[in-house]
Amino acid sequence: MPDHTEQSAALFDRASAVTPGGVNSPVRAFRAVGGVPRFMASGDRCHITDVDGNRYLDLVCSWGPMLLGHAHPEVTAAVQAAVSRGTSYGTPTATEVLLGEEIVARTPVDKVRLVSSGTEATMSALRLARGFTGRAKIVKFAGCYHGHVDALLAQAGSGVITLGIPGTPGVTAATTADTIVLPYNDQAAVTAAFAEHGDQIAAVITEASPGNMGVVPPRDDFNAFLARTCRDNGALFISDEVMTGFRITRSGWYGVDGVRPDLMTFGKVMGGGFPAAAFGGRADVMAHLAPEGSVYQAGTLSGNPVATAAGLTTLRLATDEVYARLDETSATIQRLVGTALDKEGVPHVIQAAGNLFSVFFVESSEGPAEIRDFAGANAQVLPRFAAFFHAMLEAGVYLPPSAFEAWFVSAAIDDDALAELESALALAARAAAAIQH
Ligand SMILES: *Cc1c(COP(=O)(O)O)cnc(C)c1O
Numbered sequence: 001m002p003d004h005t006e007q008s009a010a011l012f013d014r015a016s017a018v019t020p021g022g023v024n025s026p027v028r029a030f031r032a033v034g035g036v037p038r039f040m041a042s043g044d045r046c047h048i049t050d051v052d053g054n055r056y057l058d059l060v061c062s063w064g065p066m067l068l069g070h071a072h073p074e075v076t077a078a079v080q081a082a083v084s085r086g087t088s089y090g091t092p093t094a095t096e097v098l099l100g101e102e103i104v105a106r107t108p109v110d111k112v113r114l115v116s117s118g119t120e121a122t123m124s125a126l127r128l129a130r131g132f133t134g135r136a137k138i139v140k141f142a143g144c145y146h147g148h149v150d151a152l153l154a155q156a157g158s159g160v161i162t163l164g165i166p167g168t169p170g171v172t173a174a175t176t177a178d179t180i181v182l183p184y185n186d187q188a189a190v191t192a193a194f195a196e197h198g199d200q201i202a203a204v205i206t207e208a209s210p211g212n213m214g215v216v217p218p219r220d221d222f223n224a225f226l227a228r229t230c231r232d233n234g235a236l237f238i239s240d241e242v243m244t245g246f247r248i249t250r251s252g253w254y255g256v257d258g259v260r261p262d263l264m265t266f267g268k269v270m271g272g273g274f275p276a277a278a279f280g281g282r283a284d285v286m287a288h289l290a291p292e293g294s295v296y297q298a299g300t301l302s303g304n305p306v307a308t309a310a311g312l313t314t315l316r317l318a319t320d321e322v323y324a325r326l327d328e329t330s331a332t333i334q335r336l337v338g339t340a341l342d343k344e345g346v347p348h349v350i351q352a353a354g355n356l357f358s359v360f361f362v363e364s365s366e367g368p369a370e371i372r373d374f375a376g377a378n379a380q381v382l383p384r385f386a387a388f389f390h391a392m393l394e395a396g397v398y399l400p401p402s403a404f405e406a407w408f409v410s411a412a413i414d415d416d417a418l419a420e421l422e423s424a425l426a427l428a429a430r431a432a433a434a435i436q437h
Pocket of ligand 1 (some may be wrong): 116117118119120122145146147148207212240241242243267268277
């Protein structure tokens with residue numbers, strides 16, 4: 001396919017004049033892979049089309065939300081009906097109750113509070129944990145991303161790694177003084193941190209199964225270990241399921257390992273492509289939230305009627321059959337990627353957490369068989385990923401423009417799309433193999 005990018009390039013110039021880096025979220029930039037970000041004009045099922053008319057098989061899915069694919073007719077109809085009734089009242093509405101009930105039915109949380117972004121959810125969950133315990137310190141893991149909450153930006157994943165931003169300028173030392181950052185999957189480090197600060201730690205927050213340094217699943221019952229350690233020390237265990245929630249199973253990663261957190265955070269899929277997120281958990285903890293309790297949290301557009309209509313319709317359509325299909329599609333894609341890279345002798349490790357997976361372009365096939373943490377994820381041959389990414393893009397497949405991100409599948413991917421993908425992979429594997437290291 002000829003790679004016409006004139007319209008995207010023109011928009012990128014204009015965008016760069018009015019917004020830093022030309023994008024409204026850093027992960028959309030092509031800084032790590034080079035080139036001009038594609039400006040999308042439309043989406044239909046598993047494809048997206050840019051302003052130059054190039055059509056791509058979409059393996060980003062808006063970074064997770066588009067579980068059912070783009071412009072699903074029932075979601076579109078629900079949104080249109082909601083919009084025609086007015087878009088916001090600043091009062092309670094019925095749809096937010098239905099969405100709250102759906103979340104409570106699918107997950108172990110007793111009560112839930114709706115917010116507008118994953119960042120807001122994790123920020124509020126931390127405040128609540130601190131208010132509930134009366135303690136200040138929090139533990140997070142290197143390579144986990146929990147949104148751009150000041151206290152959680154230390155050694156964060158997602159765009160923070162992609163862009164190689166070392167520290168967190170603008171975040172004061174005082175803000176992160178209470179953040180303890182530990183290596184992921186490292187039980188000894190957690191035990192040591194609790195031995196030193198146990199009576200000051202309000203919460204441990206972790207991605208339920210990390211996907212923001214590439215997919216690095218918990219090993220050796222890490223979540224159960226964290227839950228137990230928190231309980232023994234009077235701290236809360238916060239499981240961030242913004243990425244995994246309602247994507248991996250009906251509930252999320254919870255449906256895989258069954259470890260019950262004190263608080264959970266959700267976003268992405270539950271908004272059905274609109275800004276909606278949530279945090280929830282134990283009734284006694286949630287009771288500390290205003291107006292029932294004194295920990296303040298609020299939002300003008302929280303539980304917005306259009307966003308909740310999109311989210312509710314998406315969740316109702318996300319049945320067990322849909323999750324089975326997502327698992328199958330993901331497994332097929334992982335197999336196709338592995339076969340294509342093996343054929344060209346490109347060293348790689350593919351890791352999955354349910355239907356989420358990512359491909360690590362490791363240095364040699366003698367290297368580690370698995371990636372367990374941030375240090376492992378960082379030891380990749382980035383130019384090889386960049387070559388692979390651009391070959392895929394030119395062949396009509398849109399991947400995350402970063403070697404540190406999960407690939408997202410949708411239930412709209414069909415056999416034709418998989419055939420498209422297979423031929424793109426053959427070209428991209430060859431392009432990656434051509435990069436000398
Ligand atoms: C995306 C993400 C967030 C942040 O959500 P936003 O809606 O982008 O603020 C938080 N935690 C995890 C695990 C995420 O993947």
